[in-house]
Amino acid sequence: MDDIIIVGSGPAGISASLYIKRAGLSVKVIGKDGGSLEKADKIQNYFGLEKALSGSELIQIGIKQAKELGVEIITEEVLDISYADEGFEVSVKSDTYKASAVLLATGAARKAPRIEGLVQFEGMGVSYCAVCDGFFYRGKEVAVLGSSEYALHEVKELLPIASKVSVLTNGVEPDADFPAGVEVYKAKISKLFGAEVLEGAQFSDGAALRFNGLFIAVGSAAAGDLARKLGANVVDNKISVNADMETNIPGLYAAGDCTGGIMQVSTAVAEGARAALSAIDYVRKKKKSK
C-alpha cells in the first residue's frame, strides 16, 4: 500500500509527485499518455524557459526529473477508484493499487458527444456513472455509449444489475472485447428519444433500440467520472475543491485542468504542489493517529 497515488502524469500530477517524494512518503503516478501538453506545439509563457519548447518536450523533462528522484510512474489507464480498508483502491486493466490518499490530476474533462437529446435526458435516463446510478436500473434494459476498456468496465458494473446491457459505439469500431450476450450496435446515433424520460436511441440507418438508461463511457474515465464514483462534488464536469485542493471526500484531492480555472501549465504545477502538501499533511496525521 502506498501513501499517495496520483492519477495523471501531466504537469499537475508530476509536480505533486516531486513534493510527495521529497517529503519521504511513498507515491505512484499512473498516467495513460502525455495529456494536453502533447498537443501543444510551442510553450512560450512558462517561467524559466530559455527557448520555446514543444509541450511533449516539456512534459518529458518533468517526467525525467520525477523518475530521477525515484518516483514510480506507471503507464496505464485508470478505469475505477473505490474505497478500500484504510484508503482507496485504484484499478487499471489487470491490476489494482492501494493508497491512503488519491490525487486526481487527469486534465480537462473530455466533452460529451454531441447527440440530440443527450443533455435533455441527463438525470432522466442519461448517466455518467454506472456504480453511482446502476441501482436505479435494476431489472431494466440499459445501454453503454462507448467502445473502449472504460466502456467495458461500465458494462461489467451493469451486467449483474440490469436485465439487458447493450453497447452503442456511435460509429466507432470497438477496441474492447465485450462479453457474450452483450449486443454491440456500431451504427451512428442520430438522436435519443423519450417523452419525459429517456426511452431509447434512434440510429442514422433508421433503426431504433429501446432502453431505460444510457451510461456515457466514451474514451477514458475522466477525473469527473472517477470523482463521482467516490461521491465527490463535480460541477460542470469540474471537480469542486477548496483552496487546499481538498475535495469533499477525506483523502481525495484534485489539481490542474480537472478543477477548471485558467487551464495553464503554471496553474497546474501550482495546484499540484498545493494538493501534494495537503495530501502529505493528511497522510502524516493518519499515521500518527494509529
Ligand SMILES: Cc1cc2nc3c(=O)[nH]c(=O)nc-3n(C[C@H](O)[C@H](O)[C@H](O)COP(=O)(O)OP(=O)(O)OC[C@H]3O[C@@H](n4cnc5c(N)ncnc54)[C@H](O)[C@@H]3O)c2cc1C
Ligand atoms: C493545443 C494546446 C496548447 C496549449 N498551450 C499552452 C501554452 O502555451 N501554455 C500553457 O501554459 N498551457 C497550454 N496549454 C494547456 C496545458 O497543456 C494544460 O493546462 C496543462 O497540461 C494541464 O495540466 P494537467 O496536469 O492538469 O493535465 P494534462 O496535462 O492534460 O495531463 C493529464 C494527465 O492525466 C492522464 N489521464 C487522463 N485520464 C486518465 C485515466 N483515466 N487514467 C490514467 N491517466 C489518465 C493523462 O494521460 C495525462 O497524463 C495548451 C493546451 C493545448 C491542448
